[in-house]
Amino acid sequence: MQALEELSADLGYALQAKGWQLALAESCTGGMVAEAVTAVAGSSAWxxxxxxxxxxxxxxxxxxxxxxxxxVHGAVSEQVAKAMAIGALQHSRAQISSSVTGIAGPTGGSLQKPVGTVCFGWAIRGLPEKSTKLIVETRHFDGNRAYIRQQAASYVLTGLLNLIETAGD
Structure with a gap:
């Protein structure tokens, strides 16, 4: 797994190349992604x-x-992850956002949503001629609370990088 700081630096370069800014909506990671992003010098530019x-x-x-x-769906659901990603865009000046909501454990899991269930959302603000692009996904991570949170944070950053790479100008 690539280090969060390295992923964040790569993300910063990609965002700056597009002239975009980022907004994050975090639940189970508790600000871990924002911490990694702000550890990068110059991150206030993006x-x-x-x-x-x-x-x-x-x-x-x-x-x-x-x-x-x-x-209806629970806080840990793709529906809520999607709404969080959209909300982060609507309540910011960013062009791209990501959200994460999950069950890091060791308690809180169920048969339907076991510990390690994490839902993600990624959104790019729509331009006047096209709608907002949205991606949602659910992953299941193994390990203790700290490791699940770290994997989720890494997945947020990787997803942002992939979305930027596939986004048109």
Missing amino acids: FDRGFVTYSNEAKVDMLGVPTELIQ
């Missing part, structure tokens, strides 16, 4: 803001996630 929305209320208040989505 990192707009981060939202640590650990509680359901924070997701609703700070990102505009509809309460009904959380009630």
Whole structure:
């Protein structure tokens, strides 16, 4: 697994090449991705803001996630990850965002959503002629709480890099 700081530096170069800024919406990673991003010197040129929305209320208040989505699908769901990524764009000046919500454990899991279940969202702000591009995905990571959170943070950054590489100018 590539180090978070190295991934963040690569992300910074990619964002600067596009002239884009980034916004993050984090739940289970608790700001770990934002910490890695801001460890890169000069990140203020490409990192707009981060939202640590650990509680359901924070997701609703700070990102505009509809309460009904959380009630119907749960906070750890692709529907909520999608709404978080969109909310991060709507509440920032960024052109690209990512969200992460999951169960890092060791408690909180269920048969349907075991510990290590993490949902991700990535969004690129739509231009006037096209709609916002959205990607959502669920992954299952193994390991203890710290390792699950680290894997999730790494996956956020890798997903952002992949999305930027495939985005048109």
